[in-house]
Amino acid sequence: MLQPQAVIFDIGNVLTQWQPEAFYDREIGEERRQALFAAVDLHGMNEDIDAGAIFRDTVYEWAERHPDWSPEVRLWHDRWLDLASPRIEGSIRLQRALRAKGVPVFALTNFGDSTWEAALPQMDFLRDFDRAYVSGKMGVTKPDPKIYAMVETDCGLAPESLIFTDDRLENIEAAARRGWRVHHFTGWQGWAERLVAEGLLTQAEAGL
Template identity: 70%
Template sequence: MQPEAVIFDIGNVLTTWNPEAFYDRAIGPDRRAQLFAEVDLHGMNLAVDAGALFRETIYDWADRNPTWAAEIRFWHDRWDELASPRIEGSIALLRALRRKGVPVFTLTNFGSHAY
């Protein structure tokens, strides 16, 4: 029996979503821990997920937290690195379904300007 359609989530299904790991690579684990303790980056991300403008929201948070401004802007400026790497097994499944003619859709709560 072939499915009528398949819906894939993006974050942690098609791409890895682990901002802490990205920041560990970008600025080191100690500085990342300090950044996340001092700035509610997940709260900022929730605002974007809820519909706030992607770049404007992130840059506003950076302006309000000048000590970490450059690092906060990574959330926007290095988005492709932040929302990666791809999860190859899921990508292979998506492609196999498409080859069989199964309609495939994606679903995400990423803000519309991030997606």
Template identity: 70%
Template sequence: MSRPQAVIFDIGNVLAEWHPERVYDRLIGRERRERLFAEIDLHWMNAAIDTGAPFLATVEEWAEDHPEWSSEIRIWHDRWIDMFSPVIPGSVRLLDALRTKGVPVFALTNFGTDTFAYAQTQYDFMNSFDRAYVSGRMGVIKPDPRIYEMVEKDCGLPPESLLFTDDRADNIAAATSRRWRTHLFDGWQGWARRLVAEELLTEKEAGL
């Protein structure tokens, strides 16, 4: 099989960590955070943002709808960048190495339109993609098969020529069903080895 024609990165927990619970634990304590998340599905709120709902307005609406937790819900907006951190340096180095080799690098990410734009002001790597497929702009989130189809139509490359990494098995399964090459991300070293195996990078270029 020939080498992939493009490499596609998920972003959260691949290029930077995404752990809202960790920030809440630090700010309000684990016990109170567990109560909050049990009573209010903040990840569902975030899914709405990732599908295109406005960031601040959505958080404010949820805060107003749940006055007993309003200040805690607003943390999602006010401390969002702390939740999307730290950067995973090994993965960013791989992104840079692929670009140096002239390999097209795309992003396919569940991300709000507003939050993506904000993250671009905070992290240089967020501006490094040849194409950025952002769910908030597209109106659909992974693992809905439509988002993968939209990527294929936009980039014009055969599905089997796309190499995609994501930390979620359901997102990987959806891509695999469309004949994408896939790698379930569990650390930058494993991803580096896969890029070497696909003859996109040498071991030295991959930092191995």
């Protein structure tokens, strides 16, 4: 089998942590966080943002709709960089090692358009992609088959020549149904081993 022609990374929980519950546990305590998430569908709010809704406007509108939790809801916007931290340095090293060898590296992420623009100056690794496929800009989110088709059309590469990692099984399963090679991300070391097995990096280059 030929080597993959491009490597595609998800962002949240692959290149940077995305654990909103853990952030709120630190900020307001686990008991209040559980009450907040029971009262306000914050993940549903974020899905609207990932699909293209304006970041600040959406969060602040939800805060107004839930006056008992307004300050806590607004944290989703006001402290977003803390919410999406820390970076997963092992994965970032893999991203950069691939590019240093001339392997095309893409992002495919459920990420709001305005959120992405706000994050670019703060997260330097977001600029280290040959192509970035951002759901908020595309108007469709993973695991909708349309988003994978849009990637194929834009990059011009055959599905079997793409290898994609994501922490969510439903996202990689959708990619696999289109013929992509996939890796379920559970840690950077496993992803590094897969890239070595595909012949894209040596063990030393992968940090193993």
